[in-house]
Amino acid sequence: MNEALLRSLTPSVLGVLVRRGADFAAAEDAVQDALVEAVRVWPGERPRDPKGWLVTVAWRRFLDATRAEAARRRREDLVHEEPTPGPVPAVDDTLQLYFLCAHPSLTPSSAVALTLRAVGGLTTRQIARAYLVPEATMAQRISRAKRTVSGVPFDQPGDVATVLRVLYLVFNEGYSGDVDLAAEAIRITRRLAVAIDHPEVAGLLALMLLHHARRATRTAPDGSLVPLAEQDRDRWDKGAIAEGVGILQGALARDRLGEFQAQAAIAALHADAPTAGETDWVQIVEWYDELVGLTDSPVVRLNRAVAVGEADGPRAGLNELASLSDTLPRRTAVAAYLHERDGDLPKAARLYAEAAHKAPTLAERDHLTRQAARINADLRN
Amino acid sequence: MAKYLLLKHYRGAPASVNDVPMDRWTPEEISAHMQYMQDFADRLEKTGEFVDGQALAPEGAWVRYDGEGRPPVTDGPFAETKDLIAGWMIIDVDGYDRAVELAGELSAAPGAGGKPIHEWLEVRPFLSAPPTVTE
Numbered sequence: 001m002n003e004a005l006l007r008s009l010t011p012s013v014l015g016v017l018v019r020r021g022a023d024f025a026a027a028e029d030a031v032q033d034a035l036v037e038a039v040r041v042w043p044g045e046r047p048r049d050p051k052g053w054l055v056t057v058a059w060r061r062f063l064d065a066t067r068a069e070a071a072r073r074r075r076e077d078l079v080h081e082e083p084t085p086g087p088v089p090a091v092d093d094t095l096q097l098y099f100l101c102a103h104p105s106l107t108p109s110s111a112v113a114l115t116l117r118a119v120g121g122l123t124t125r126q127i128a129r130a131y132l133v134p135e136a137t138m139a140q141r142i143s144r145a146k147r148t149v150s151g152v153p154f155d156q157p158g159d160v161a162t163v164l165r166v167l168y169l170v171f172n173e174g175y176s177g178d179v180d181l182a183a184e185a186i187r188i189t190r191r192l193a194v195a196i197d198h199p200e201v202a203g204l205l206a207l208m209l210l211h212h213a214r215r216a217t218r219t220a221p222d223g224s225l226v227p228l229a230e231q232d233r234d235r236w237d238k239g240a241i242a243e244g245v246g247i248l249q250g251a252l253a254r255d256r257l258g259e260f261q262a263q264a265a266i267a268a269l270h271a272d273a274p275t276a277g278e279t280d281w282v283q284i285v286e287w288y289d290e291l292v293g294l295t296d297s298p299v300v301r302l303n304r305a306v307a308v309g310e311a312d313g314p315r316a317g318l319n320e321l322a323s324l325s326d327t328l329p330r331r332t333a334v335a336a337y338l339h340e341r342d343g344d345l346p347k348a349a350r351l352y353a354e355a356a357h358k359a360p361t362l363a364e365r366d367h368l369t370r371q372a373a374r375i376n377a378d379l380r381n
Numbered sequence: 382m383a384k385y386l387l388l389k390h391y392r393g394a395p396a397s398v399n400d401v402p403m404d405r406w407t408p409e410e411i412s413a414h415m416q417y418m419q420d421f422a423d424r425l426e427k428t429g430e431f432v433d434g435q436a437l438a439p440e441g442a443w444v445r446y447d448g449e450g451r452p453p454v455t456d457g458p459f460a461e462t463k464d465l466i467a468g469w470m471i472i473d474v475d476g477y478d479r480a481v482e483l484a485g486e487l488s489a490a491p492g493a494g495g496k497p498i499h500e501w502l503e504v505r506p507f508l509s510a511p512p513t514v515t516e
Contacts, residue, residue, distance in 0.1 A: 222416065223415075223419075224415075352404070353402070353404040356404065358438075359438075360438070366415065369404055369411060370408050373404050373405070373410075373411055376404060376405055
């Protein structure tokens with residue numbers, strides 16, 4: 001498949017141009033041009049050395065653009081400073097590109113867009129469609145991002161944690177049309193895992209695979225949400241689960257726990273349960289304890305309260321909720337669920353309706369409204 | 382062609398005929414309603430009249446400039462607001478009559494008891510660009 005090959009070659013081709021002395025922004029444009037050219041030409045005859053072909057075409061595009069720019073500014077001397085094209089170096093700069101595209105000077109939305117284009121090899125149009133914004137808007141966001149990082153030295157070591165946060169954002173955006181961002185995030189994270197040996201990179205990749213494995217069962221044919229306990233576990237992707245669990249075990253064995261490994265461990269325990277009733281909630285609570293220690297995030301505490309509710313009963317879960325702020329998103333939905341399990345149906349129905357009112361997505365609002373309606377209908381009968 | 386905004390209100394519109402909050406419907410009635418809305422949007426896409434549809438959260442705030450060097454003033458959540466928009470659909474149709482016809486269909490979406498809600502929707506024409514031929 002040409003498109004997959006092209007996209008996988010994008011970061012290393014870009015790395016070659018930058019290493020030869022092209023500035024990042026111009027090199028990135030040139031590589032995009034070369035990708036477009038490849039899509040046009042390759043169906044006829046794919047070159048024997050696809051990467052070399054892309055480097056040659058992209059470098060030519062870069063020189064053309066530089067000459068045009070130089071002519072425009074009447075600064076002929078620029079041309080003389082061009083490095084001469086040489087052989088493609090063996091060193092792979094993919095990792096450096098990940099760092100640059102997730103540079104801390106970028107806003108999260110800029111880092112996401114730049115990563116998808118420069119590392120993922122997606123076109124501006126594809127990225128714009130995925131995020132439901134006009135193409136011109138996305139083009140501006142990407143060129144501003146490139147200007148922001150234009151002064152950053154390419155060989156400066158970066159922070160893996162910032163890269164992981166960007167990839168996590170891409171994955172969580174899910175699926176909103178032409179481009180499957182979750183699959184894209186997995187592909188990019190997989191390449192990162194090849195480029196750097198780091199337990200949290202492995203942890204994030206495992207987390208993504210384990211969640212992705214359940215995707216087909218998370219929504220009903222009419223688009224409504226299906227909660228974890230009601231999903232058809234026979235339709236979970238066993239191959240993705242096995243791969244995720246294997247990657248996670250390798251990471252955990254290195255004894256450098258991080259939040260993504262802990263989250264993946266929780267996902268693995270869910271994946272491991274043949275039925276919802278056989279879920280090992282006690283172990284899940286233990287992993288949430290680890291997560292609280294690592295992040296101390298209120299969202300983690302909220303999820304922990306759900307797990308405690310399953311492990312030790314709804315009253316225990318409600319006790320955990322008591323210390324969490326009312327303004328925490330989804331807290332009311334969790335309270336509704338725990339009260340229902342505790343048998344207080346009128347209160348559960350009222351809380352579900354209130355949670356629907358506060359829901360951050362349409363799918364959740366519909367789901368919570370249905371929960372309220374279901375209980376109210378039962379109470380009437 | 383002319384663009385119209387069909388506005389749905391949480392508050393501020395006259396009460397609908399079949400005015401029962403959704404959490405008092407049966408789950409099947411909710412499903413029927415969702416399906417009707419989805420079919421309506423799909424049909425407009427096929428006729429080439431659909432432009433956009435979005436839903437808004439009920440929570441929000443008023444914001445205004447408060448002078449040089451000061452952060453904007455905010456007032457909210459919307460507790461005092463009489464009029465609260467829930468969402469919209471933008472359609473591009475041949476004229477006002479078609480816009481009214483479509484708004485009528487949307488308002489017929491089934492609610493409690495499977496009967497049409499008869500919800501009041503606001504139909505607002507867009508101000509368009511000036512025409513090329515002016516005399």
